[in-house]
Amino acid sequence: MAKIIIDGRKVEAKNGATVLETARELKIEIPTLCYHKDLTPFGACRLCMVEVKANGEWKLTSACTTPVTDKMEIKTGSDRVKESRKFAAGMLYYKYPGDPVIRDMAGRMGVEVDGSGPAKEECILCGLCVRACREAVDVCALKFEDRGPGRDVEEPKIEFDPAACIGCGSCAYVCPTSYVKMETSGGKRTIWNKVFRMAQCRVCGRYFAPEEQLDYISRKTGVKKSKLMVCTSCR
Ligand code: SF4
Ligand code: FES
Structure with a gap:
């Protein structure tokens, strides 16, 4: 101590x-x-x-x-x-x-704020989504892109790799400004403009996780995907 x-x-x-x-x-x-x-x-x-x-x-x-x-x-x-x-x-x-x-x-914090302008959620480059994707999900679908010399050098931005993303939603969960939008409706989830097909629980029929996320877990753990097709409430 x-x-x-x-x-x-x-x-x-x-x-x-x-x-x-x-x-x-x-x-x-x-x-x-x-x-x-x-x-x-x-x-x-x-x-x-x-x-x-x-x-x-x-x-x-x-x-x-x-x-x-x-x-x-x-x-x-x-x-x-x-x-x-x-x-x-x-x-x-x-x-x-x-x-x-x-x-x-x-x-x-004591700053004089004029709240009359239009509200808009912004990416403030806090890096939480990048860290969540890399450290918690172990996927690395997000990274900071430095735009490099001769371009807008001061402002890095977040680069999204659609091929790597599994649609887990962790980045949206940690985003402090709600800039990262995730919509799940029926059999579809959209995040970072990528659309995922949702898997249905074979017990209750509820859509519970993107197919790509289950494929990823199956690959990582060696558990057959058919064994993963049950939502947390029905386990
Ligand atoms: S939804 Fe995609 S980008 Fe976001 S944390 Fe999951 S894998 Fe990474
Ligand atoms: S620098 Fe510590 S919380 Fe952002």
Whole structure:
């Protein structure tokens, strides 16, 4: 265990835990957008900034990517922290003024928000979908595409590989702005504009998973697809 001081409280933190995980254990609220507890932290949104004392000096750092160390001192609610989060939220709002989640977050961080314009869900490049596809599903149908020199260098974008996607929906589930849309109706699911045929449970007849997802699980596990054709409620 690491002995730390967080917001003036002396506590013990798990070795290897991040500042964010430690703060959450202690019910200290730190805002996040690009973080998911089951995925590798990415440090993209900068909303989780905290102050950490290192070599006698207070420095701003992202709580989701910083591991706690013995004798660390942390401030999660100082004026500097609030200013830094407001700045990060302001940058996001400047880029995505129509996104309802960004508007809400920016407002909560003290940014003046004009909510009168049309609302539009945006991809804020948090990378959660890319990480979910790669780390949780082990598929890699999504990746950041750097548009390269001579083009729009500043703005990477998400590239989708339709041949690799199995239609599992994990990317839509983790997307914080609901930009990734998934529609499932009857025997069809559409995600990233790819249409999947849904498999029917052989007990209750309900459509429960894309055929391609079951093919993938069968290939990975060696379990025959016929054995997978039962939904979770009928198992
Ligand atoms: S739906 Fe496709 S892109 Fe999204 S996580 Fe699943 S496999 Fe990856
Ligand atoms: S949640 Fe830490 S940088 Fe986004």
